[in-house]
Amino acid sequence: MRGKLQDCTHTIMDGFELSAAYDAVMGNADPNDVKFGSSTTRVRDVVNRGRVFDGLYLHPPVLKACCRIINEPFRLSTIHARTLRPGLPAQNLHVDFERDAHGWTMVGFIFMVDELRNDNGATRFVPGSQLWSVVSPELALGEFKANYPGQVLACGPAGSMIVFNGSVWHEHTMNRSSSLDVRYRVRISGVARDQGKIFRRVWFPKHSRRLLHCRSTC
Numbered sequence: 001m002r003g004k005l006q007d008c009t010h011t012i013m014d015g016f017e018l019s020a021a022y023d024a025v026m027g028n029a030d031p032n033d034v035k036f037g038s039s040t041t042r043v044r045d046v047v048n049r050g051r052v053f054d055g056l057y058l059h060p061p062v063l064k065a066c067c068r069i070i071n072e073p074f075r076l077s078t079i080h081a082r083t084l085r086p087g088l089p090a091q092n093l094h095v096d097f098e099r100d101a102h103g104w105t106m107v108g109f110i111f112m113v114d115e116l117r118n119d120n121g122a123t124r125f126v127p128g129s130q131l132w133s134v135v136s137p138e139l140a141l142g143e144f145k146a147n148y149p150g151q152v153l154a155c156g157p158a159g160s161m162i163v164f165n166g167s168v169w170h171e172h173t174m175n176r177s178s179s180l181d182v183r184y185r186v187r188i189s190g191v192a193r194d195q196g197k198i199f200r201r202v203w204f205p206k207h208s209r210r211l212l213h214c215r216s217t218c
Helices: 019-028 051-057 060-069 205-214
Strands: 008-012 034-036 040-043 074-076 079-084 106-112 123-125 152-154 160-165 170-172 182-193
Touching: 008 060, 019 040, 019 079, 051 079, 051 106, 060 106, 060 160
Parallel strands: none
Antiparallel strands: 008 160, 034 040, 040 079, 074 182, 079 182, 106 160, 106 182, 123 152, 123 170
């Protein structure tokens, strides 16, 4: 899937392989850092788990998208690893952060350590929805799972990355494949406006210096 940077864009990170690192994160995480949601298993705070993940948020297309979408100083917000379990309901369509009086506040990106297809939980996006001034009542209720007119599935091979406006309506679909899990799905959420109220994690001191690279004034 390709689109304007105000919606979503697709890039391939050639030679960037995370399956072993992802397995290590999921297998060695402190239980307090693991969350079992309604359809996914998530490990938070991935940025503190090794330099191997730095290439994700320093990927030039990600930084370019941040400059164009946020259009003011930004920095890394959160990174977490996420595995989509099979046979469980899709998410409801939602936005990560609503647009405010200053504009768009967040850029998200999804790195596909495994291939994402239309049958194993690829995320669907509603292009242009970040521009809506009025949201339909069924979406406003936060319980909409049906197909939405004009929606696009973000499918791609392993090594792909989807970069998206955090105000676009989206959700992961149901994993209907025969796989036990869609493993190796890294979800980064995301790079956001440089305002303290958005950032909830505290980086370990040993990582603080390198994280300065993901703080920009464009």
